[in-house]
């Protein structure tokens with residue numbers, strides 16, 4: 049099935065394709081299962097790589113007591129390591145950090161063995177506190193980077209290339225919040241590494257790892273140990289208490305309390321995402337650029353740092369921004385190729401797929417490819433036993449999904465920010481901004497030899513020349529005209545597994561999350577099963593595994609970043625993460641380079657569309673240059689006008705389509721100029737250029753444009769006059785020559801026609817009309833910008849006016865309240881003094897009341913029935929008053 053049915057209407061598609069194409073077009077999957085190769089780094093002492101330096105230093109004999117033997121190893125094929133002091137999580141960095149990786153470091157000479165390993169030392173005590181000078185003072189500190197600095201500090205700025213459009217990462221709601229979180233702890237040494245030429249060290253290490261992997265494509269696994277955080281610690285536990293002994297140099301972890309040792313391709317501590325990218329990202333991005341599908345996913349308990357490592361923040365970019373940056377660098381470094389990039393972003397929330405770039409569009413579905421059986425996957429060719437299983441697993445793909453053509457890093461950053469806005473996040477007991485969904489960011493990379501480039505040797509590493517071609521197409525040598533490499537780089541941020549959470553909504557989300565992660569575990573278990581009878585792989589049981597199926601079944605290069613929280617409170621979740629990571633490490637892949645020669649590739653479609661447009665352009669121009677018939681000169685002029693417009697339109701279309709292709713030449717230009725500036729708020733605009741300054745600039749531009757327009761108009765008028773003059777000359781010549789012989793007439797007509805044609809060509813080439821229109825458009829655009837700017841200003845002014853009015857109302861209310869209060873106070877003080885004076889007369893007043901009551905004016909004594917006591921009182925008062 050064609051993955052690009054939606055692109056039938058190219059012109060509409062243009063730079064920001066809104067077409068909905070399948071997630072994965074027809075591909076084969078290769079399934080291969082074999083015992084894992086557990087590569088052991090063979091570090092040559094003479095080479096000063098980062099790991100070599102660490103291992104080397106950690107192998108220096110110490111006076112430490114011999115460590116107790118390790119618990120049963122779960123690692124495969126790992127020869128017994130030699131002893132060395134452990135690198136402790138949370139230990140303070142006592143030696144000067146700079147000594148470690150600078151070539152001038154006075155490193156002690158290597159001991160004996162060419163292979164140097166560090167050994168983990170299980171502690172005798174159950175839990176170790178990672179506090180300076182804690183229990184393990186008996187063990188000399190390895191001069192390795194401290195995993196976590198107990199000091200909280202801001203991360204040192206990472207050199208983000210100026211091209212990076214990811215300054216906009218502040219727009220990632222989750223990441224932006226994370227940057228400001230309490231968790232910013234960065235190992236001091238780690239922070240300094242960038243300044244110590246880390247990149248060159250890493251290159252050496254990359255080479256080493258490639259050799260280590262020996263061309264076999266096991267899943268690459270890196271464990272990222274986050275710094276301890278207060279929120280993640282148990283109530284009874286110190287914040288920096290950790291449960292794991294980490295040997296970064298050899299990629300191993302073991303619990304302090306003993307237990308199995310876990311070995312991985314790498315273990316990285318601290319907060320620098322660059323290190324994780326160097327471990328797993330760089331290789332896979334390189335593979336994707338060379339035509340291999342590549343998948344990186346982060347797996348781990350909630351709040352263990354999956355989003356942190358994938359997205360990062362402005363100062364500490366994660367895997368995604370670094371990968372995007374590398375993609376554009378790769379294009380810049382390969383002038384012999386042209387590229388077309390597309391991006392999509394989706395999430396799986398409660399087992400429902402949502403297109404994060406087009407959230408209002410209808411439901412996104414996972415479908416299954418019907419045609420997969422046409423060609424046996426390579427793995428099946430190698431191993432016929434796998435045939436049944438491979439055929440049973442038809443390829444899953446997502447449809448419909450919005451894919452946008454991207455031409456700059458800034459565009460990708462904006463797209464990611466837009467998608468992240470639509471992602472489900474929520475507060476849980478463990479993470480303020482927890483991802484409640486799995487998210488899949490995908491870049492489709494198409495490339496082919498640039499026809500305009502002289503060199504076309506693209507294959508940089510032909511070590512694994514397996515290539516896959518789309519069905520029914522002959523195999524072509526790489527670089528052959530028409531062959532397009534097409535690959536997908538998928539970066540997946542899984543939602544975190546969680547034990548329990550107090551909120552109802554979070555609980556039901558958690559149930560979906562846990563179920564899909566459980567299915568993922570089952571899929572991995574089936575893929576790595578050593579049972580003779582190959583078990584059924586339950587891809588179908590969750591959307592996540594359906595989406596991952598093409599990669600996990602062997603068709604892609606896969607890397608997993610297992611994130612863990614070292615706190616003792618998280619020990620069970622961490623163990624299950626590590627077990628998962630070990631199992632996934634055993635999955636054997638046979639990634640193939642994807643080359644397509646039919647029109648599945650968008651690059652081919654666009655190129656043929658451009659060719660068609662160019663042909664149309666040519667024929668329109670040729671028609672425009674045709675001799676106008678003498679009979680209807682006026683009609684011909686309007687025809688020519690239309691044709692000129694058509695030519696312009698075609699030229700514009702060709703330009704638009706061409707602008708979608710990325711080459712080393714145009715990418716730099718695009719980076720510098722074509723990036724649409726981030727929208728600036730009217731307030732900011734007002735600060736950066738005062739209205740009068742703006743007016744002046746615009747005025748200048750307008751005047752320039754007007755000058756240009758009037759000079760072009762003059763030119764046009766002159767040409768038109770000349771044409772008219774020639775026409776009339778021609779007519780009169782024809783009349784004058786009426787008596788001439790017909791052959792003379794013919795010759796004369798021919799001559800005039802030629803002249804006319806030449807003039808038309810000149811006029812057309814000058815394209816005065818077109819230029820005029822272009823200038824007018826430019827002028828209109830400038831006006832439009834000005835108008836928008838003015839509108840913005842007016843809106844801001846209006847807002848300000850409202851705010852001032854609000855403020856005035858507030859002040860007024862305040863004054864009224866104050867006046868009320870003052871007068872109230874005055875009243876109450878008057879009342880108080882009044883009542884104070886009244887109090888002095890109280891007894892007399894009481895008597896007056898009594899008297900009033902018995903006043904002969906009001907009371908007829910005889911009418912009243914008084915008690916004896918009452919009569920007595922009356923009489924007493926009466927005699928006092930009236931004698």
Ligand SMILES: Nc1ncnc2c1ncn2[C@@H]1O[C@H](COP(=O)(O)OP(=O)(O)OP(=O)(O)O)[C@@H](O)[C@H]1O
Nearest residue numbers: 226229231319350351352353354355356482483544
């Ligand atoms: N290595 C690290 N260094 C410093 N802070 C970290 C690190 N890893 C994670 N954090 C911080 O921990 C918090 C949780 O991290 P994050 O959101 O990335 O976890 P998560 O695994 O994606 O969680 P969830 O599965 O719930 O989405 C964030 O505030 C983040 O900044």
